[in-house]
């Protein structure tokens with residue numbers, strides 16, 4: 608069979624998927640201004656499920672009403688918002704796909720023009736690409752944010768999501784804590800690598816208290832921040848092992864932060880799968896699944912990454928973008944050479960490029 612590896616069933620901890628095609632989180636801005644999911648948002652992901660994807664990771668959903676860096680961002684900060692999430696999960700499951708959601712807070716990349724509040728961050732350091740200087744979080748506020756993330760995970764499990772992905776990449780709040788590029792704290796959340804990792808480790812530990820050890824928590828990581836003084840792949844290999852020890856079920860390997868520019872979501876002129884070697888290196892130090900992402904532009908390439916073992920021990924990778932060419936079409940010999948971004952992805956990409964040139968989400 609063509610694409611044998613891609614069509615093998617997959618496993619992430621206790622979660623089983625029908626194949627290894629993964630839709631990565633991709634902002635649509637289809638939610639309502641108050642964070643509620645709309646019918647358009649639900650239908651968008653329902654179409655992915657119909658197309659045969661194994662696992663759909665929904666775009667960044669904010670754990671805090673003041674954590675948004677984009678307009679029309681979906682929210683998971685309150686139990687009152689979850690009825691539509693339950694409906695989304697029900698409709699995706701009806702077509703055999705599994706569904707996860709990405710839990711996010713933008714930290715210093717949030718925008719007071721959207722949230723009405725000054726951004727907060729581990730340290731009061733302005734991102735070189737941003738116009739606002741964030742306010743430094745107090746130690747007590749950091750603890751509150753740990754609880755907000757963990758309660759969001761609990762909410763998502765109760766809504767039926769099969770997993771939650773923590774957005775620990777691309778220079779957002781979790782990444783800001785872990786990185787010496789953005790964290791200059793002197794309390795227990797800064798000062799050395801172990802302290803800088805404390806924020807995500809506490810989120811994972813508290814979430815596990817609420818949802819149990821078996822509920823899969825995926826962690827998206829920027830393997831190399833590509834900025835002077837930022838995390839490198841060697842730092843990330845150490846972090847990856849600590850995340851595995853903390854019980855993370857899979858690692859989703861991206862790269863870059865805002866300052867490193869368009870590479871986070873590179874234009875199609877960029878050579879294929881530029882981050883796959885990071886995935887290979889991380890895979891070499893952990894035994895949990897590792898997802899590769901970025902410019903895996905056609906399924907032949909995804910299949911070859913799995914064959915080469917670049918993506919995981921029970922290999923995982925996926926044509927990353929929402930696509931018109933679906934897994935179902937691959938399976939029936941349909942057109943596979945190109946995996947163009949969907950209209951939603953393209954529209955959001957245009958908007959985010961226009962508004963903030965280097966943002967990717």
Ligand SMILES: Cc1cc2nc3c(=O)[nH]c(=O)nc-3n(C[C@H](O)[C@H](O)[C@H](O)COP(=O)(O)O)c2cc1C
Nearest residue numbers: 631632633634666667872901902927928955956968
């Ligand atoms: C419009 C747009 C929205 C994105 N939204 C998210 C997001 O919500 N969360 C995230 O972690 N990455 C996000 N990304 C990054 C993608 O998940 C992916 O890592 C990146 O686009 C590289 O894959 P590609 O080459 O297939 O586009 C976004 C990228 C684009 C272009």
